[in-house]
Amino acid sequence: MATPRLSRWVAAVLGVVALAAALAAGHLVAGFVGVNASPYLAVGNGAIDLTPVWLKDFAVRTFGTHDKLVLLSGMAVVLVLVAAAAGLLSRRTPWPGLVVVTGLGLVGLLAVYARPDLDAVALLAPLASLVAGVAAFAFLHRLARRDAAPADGLSRRTVLLAGAGVVVGAGVAGLGGQLLARTRDAASSREAVGRLVPVRTAPAIPADADFAKLGTPTFVTRNADFYRVDTALSVPQVRAEDWSLRLHGMVDREIRYRYGDIRNRPLVERTITMTCVSNEVGGTYVSTANFVGVDLADLLEEAGVRPGAEQLFSSSVDGWTSGSPVAAAMDRGRGAMLAIGMNGEPLPIEHGFPARLVIPGLYGYVSATKWVTDLEVTTWSARQAYWLKRGWGREAPIKTESRIDTPKGFETVPSGKVRVAGIAWAQHTGIAKLEVRVDGGPWREAMLSREVNPNTWRMWWLEFDAAPGGHQVVCRATDKSGYTQTETRAGTVPDGATGWHSIAFTAR
Numbered sequence: 001m002a003t004p005r006l007s008r009w010v011a012a013v014l015g016v017v018a019l020a021a022a023l024a025a026g027h028l029v030a031g032f033v034g035v036n037a038s039p040y041l042a043v044g045n046g047a048i049d050l051t052p053v054w055l056k057d058f059a060v061r062t063f064g065t066h067d068k069l070v071l072l073s074g075m076a077v078v079l080v081l082v083a084a085a086a087g088l089l090s091r092r093t094p095w096p097g098l099v100v101v102t103g104l105g106l107v108g109l110l111a112v113y114a115r116p117d118l119d120a121v122a123l124l125a126p127l128a129s130l131v132a133g134v135a136a137f138a139f140l141h142r143l144a145r146r147d148a149a150p151a152d153g154l155s156r157r158t159v160l161l162a163g164a165g166v167v168v169g170a171g172v173a174g175l176g177g178q179l180l181a182r183t184r185d186a187a188s189s190r191e192a193v194g195r196l197v198p199v200r201t202a203p204a205i206p207a208d209a210d211f212a213k214l215g216t217p218t219f220v221t222r223n224a225d226f227y228r229v230d231t232a233l234s235v236p237q238v239r240a241e242d243w244s245l246r247l248h249g250m251v252d253r254e255i256r257y258r259y260g261d262i263r264n265r266p267l268v269e270r271t272i273t274m275t276c277v278s279n280e281v282g283g284t285y286v287s288t289a290n291f292v293g294v295d296l297a298d299l300l301e302e303a304g305v306r307p308g309a310e311q312l313f314s315s316s317v318d319g320w321t322s323g324s325p326v327a328a329a330m331d332r333g334r335g336a337m338l339a340i341g342m343n344g345e346p347l348p349i350e351h352g353f354p355a356r357l358v359i360p361g362l363y364g365y366v367s368a369t370k371w372v373t374d375l376e377v378t379t380w381s382a383r384q385a386y387w388l389k390r391g392w393g394r395e396a397p398i399k400t401e402s403r404i405d406t407p408k409g410f411e412t413v414p415s416g417k418v419r420v421a422g423i424a425w426a427q428h429t430g431i432a433k434l435e436v437r438v439d440g441g442p443w444r445e446a447m448l449s450r451e452v453n454p455n456t457w458r459m460w461w462l463e464f465d466a467a468p469g470g471h472q473v474v475c476r477a478t479d480k481s482g483y484t485q486t487e488t489r490a491g492t493v494p495d496g497a498t499g500w501h502s503i504a505f506t507a508r
């Protein structure tokens with residue numbers, strides 16, 4: 001007797017339904033063992049770490065902060081196509097499809113296995129995916145084939161019902177996983193932390209520290225508005241009670257701190273402006289917060305840093321790493337912190353809850369490890385951090401820069417008195433002067449806001465008469481070392497952009 005063949009449609013849909021069952025089962029189990037064990041997310045995260053730098057730069061430039069959504073959607077399209085193909089290959093026998101489904105399942109297992117932030121139980125999630133995918137495919141294939149052989153008398157309705165049943169089951173399982181994950185995630189742990197009260201609060205921000213009424217940002221950035229940059233596709237979920245920080249390497253004694261150990265120390269609060277090395281001239285990757293935590297120097301002194309130590313190599317729970325100069329971390333005048341709070345709250349989860357590093361004056365990729373769980377005191381030659389391996393600079397002090405916030409580029413404003421305003425930063429050195437040039441004329445000194453501390457930005461404004469027509473405004477900052485921002489344009493790679501910000505506007 002000839003083996004009945006499935007129609008193309010039935011075969012393709014069968015593959016996709018089995019895929020849905022697999023992903024949903026994985027997501028459900030991930031609800032129990034940790035949301036990042038979901039094989040879909042794990043594969044995405046793995047893809048980010050394997051992406052070549054040029055492609056990553058292209059993605060960030062083209063899609064901006066949507067780059068991760070684009071990645072997830074792209075993966076979905078590829079998966080659906082592969083699943084449909086698996087079905088189409090299996091019109092006669094289920095074996096080709098089963099091989100493809102198993103292959104996908106193994107990719108998920110491998111991706112979860114490779115995550116440094118997940119332990120062995122996490123493998124249950126991709127394993128569930130694998131089993132559910134294979135089972136759903138085999139089961140539906142058998143029903144569909146019996147339907148295709150009319151002698152067996154299985155009605156089309158039965159097959160459709162079975163398929164719909166699997167789809168509904170997948171939906172319920174996926175949703176259940178999502179809800180479960182939420183009850184176990186870091187959010188409830190963060191809420192339980194409550195208010196962090198520093199013994200030394202940061203000096204109050206004076207009213208004339210910003211010119212927000214003139215169009216500059218507010219001096220302190222609200223947590224919800226603070227820029228965010230990281231390689232994490234899904235935010236690491238670490239509960240305070242599960243967190244610990246291991247301090248080891250070239251030290252006299254290794255120390256492990258629990259959350260309570262840090263929280264119960266006398267906490268300090270410092271106002272610090274952070275900047276990302278990927279900030280283009282005129283960009284938005286710069287923000288200021290009141291960070292609460294402990295002095296990094298205190299922890300390092302407790303451990304006893306040995307002579308010859310050069311690098312503080314920090315690791316995040318998600319495997320991301322960063323290398324900071326030990327000298328900067330130990331320098332009391334700089335005020336490097338292990339931070340657990342931000343603007344009166346425990347650190348937001350996307351900004352590193354339970355704890356992160358903040359070292360004023362250095363770009364974030366060499367100073368600001370979020371979800372930090374390991375500090376190794378070492379040398380530069382012994383360890384290479386995440387972005388260093390990908391071609392970025394080893395030491396990356398923040399470059400003196402300034403930005404025009406108002407008028408906006410290509411804005412039309414009434415002619416007559418026009419006010420330009422913006423920000424300038426030279427963390428750890430401090431801003432001394434800000435100059436503005438209009439339409440290629442002479443440089444004119446702008447009014448600076450009151451300095452809060454050398455580790456924070458300063459705001460500025462200047463007023464001038466603008467005749468009707470097009471105008472161009474340029475700004476440049478001079479820091480307290482006497483250095484004036486170079487006009488020479490440099491890109492962000494390898495250690496930060498340079499050049500003057502300039503905008504064009506029209507007066508009417």
Ligand SMILES: Nc1nc2c(c(=O)[nH]1)N[C@H]1C(S)=C(S)[C@@H](COP(=O)(O)O)O[C@H]1N2
Nearest residue numbers: 227228229230231276316320364365368370
């Ligand atoms: N774990 C982890 N920490 C990280 C990063 C990261 O990708 N992973 N990115 C760094 C970079 S490049 C910057 S600029 C800052 C940004 O911190 P924010 O997102 O809180 O603004 O975090 C740093 N810490």
Ligand SMILES: [Mo]
Nearest residue numbers: 276277364365
């Ligand atoms: Mo960054």
